[in-house]
Amino acid sequence: MTLLSSHLLLFSAVHRRTPPPCATFLRWSKPLTDGTVRFLRSPVAPAIGLDQRVSRFVAPAAAEDLLYNAGATVGVLGGAYALVRSFDELTRRNILHQGLSRKLVHILSGLLFLFSWPIFSNSPKARYFAAFVPLVNCLRLLANGLSLASDEGLIKSVTRDGDPLELLRGPLYYVLILTLCALVFWRESPIGVVSLAMMSGGDGVADIIGRRYGSMKIPYNQNKSWAGSISMLVFGFFVSIGMLYYYSVLGYIHLDWTSTVPRVALISFVATIVESLPITEVVDDNISVPLVTMAVAFFTFRY
Incomplete structure (x- = not known):
C-alpha cells in the first residue's frame, strides 16, 4: 500500500466515524455532531496501525x-x-x-x-x-x-x-x-428555553410595567397589578417564541409551529397566573415561575 493510499484510507475512516446517537425528545431533536476532524496538512508518520493513527489525530x-x-x-x-x-x-x-x-x-x-x-x-x-x-x-x-x-x-x-x-x-x-x-435542558429542549424566557423576560418586564402603570390592582393580590400581569403574559409569550425561533433557525430544536404557538401561549398564561398569586413571601418568583413553567412545558410538549 502506498503512502498516498494509506492517507486516503485514514481520512475515509475518520469521516466514516459514527456520530453519537441523536437524542430525540418528543418533537424536537438534538443536532447531529459532525465528528469531522480537519487537518492543516497531511502528517508524516512512521508505519503504524490504522487504529493508532486515528486515536492520535482525535x-x-x-x-x-x-x-x-x-x-x-x-x-x-x-x-x-x-x-x-x-x-x-x-x-x-x-x-x-x-x-x-x-x-x-x-x-x-x-x-x-x-x-x-x-x-x-x-x-x-x-x-x-x-x-x-x-x-x-x-x-x-x-x-x-x-x-x-x-x-x-x-x-x-x-x-x-x-x-x-x-x-x-x-x-x-x-x-x-x-x-x-x-x-x-441545554439547547435541545424547548423547556429550558421557555422557562428562562418567562423568568427573565416575562417576570422582569411585569415588575417594570406594574410599578409604572399598575394603579389597578388584582383583586386577590394588592401587590400585583393588571398592567404587570398582562405585560408578563404578552412579553413572556413573544420572548419565548423569539428564543425558540432563534434556536430553530440554528438547527438545535425542530418544532411544529402550528402546535407550538398555542402551547407557548398556554404556558405563558399559567406562568402569569402563578406570578400573580400572593405567595411571594413563601416562594420567590424566581423559583415558582420557572419551575411551574418547566412542569407545564414538559406535559404540554409531550403531545
Whole structure:
C-alpha cells in the first residue's frame, strides 16, 4: 500500500466515524455532531496501525474543543461582569434608578445567557462550560451575601434596598435556575428555553410595567397589578417564541409551529397566573415561575 493510499484510507475512516446517537425528545431533536476532524496538512508518520493513527489525530481535536469552550466561558463571563458593572455605573451616576437597574439586569442577564449558548461547541461537555458562568456568579452572591466579600457595585445592581442578605434570596435562586436549565435542558429542549424566557423576560418586564402603570390592582393580590400581569403574559409569550425561533433557525430544536404557538401561549398564561398569586413571601418568583413553567412545558410538549 502506498503512502498516498494509506492517507486516503485514514481520512475515509475518520469521516466514516459514527456520530453519537441523536437524542430525540418528543418533537424536537438534538443536532447531529459532525465528528469531522480537519487537518492543516497531511502528517508524516512512521508505519503504524490504522487504529493508532486515528486515536492520535482525535486527541488534538478534543484538546481544541476544550480550549474553544474554555474561551467561550471566559468571554461569556466577561460579558456578564461588564453588564453588571455598566448598570452599576449608570446607577451611581443617577442615570438609572436602582430599582429599574436591578430589573434590567434581571432581564438581560438571563436572556443574554440563553442567547450565548450557541457560542459553545457541539460537544456533550459544552453544557458544563456554559453552566460554569452562573456558577461563578452563584459563588459571588454567596460570598457577598455572607459578608465574606464586599462588592458594592454588585449589591447595588441586584438588590432592592442595598441589603447584602438579599443576595441569598431572589438573585441566588435566579442563577441557580440558570445553572439548572443549562445542565438539564441545554439547547435541545424547548423547556429550558421557555422557562428562562418567562423568568427573565416575562417576570422582569411585569415588575417594570406594574410599578409604572399598575394603579389597578388584582383583586386577590394588592401587590400585583393588571398592567404587570398582562405585560408578563404578552412579553413572556413573544420572548419565548423569539428564543425558540432563534434556536430553530440554528438547527438545535425542530418544532411544529402550528402546535407550538398555542402551547407557548398556554404556558405563558399559567406562568402569569402563578406570578400573580400572593405567595411571594413563601416562594420567590424566581423559583415558582420557572419551575411551574418547566412542569407545564414538559406535559404540554409531550403531545
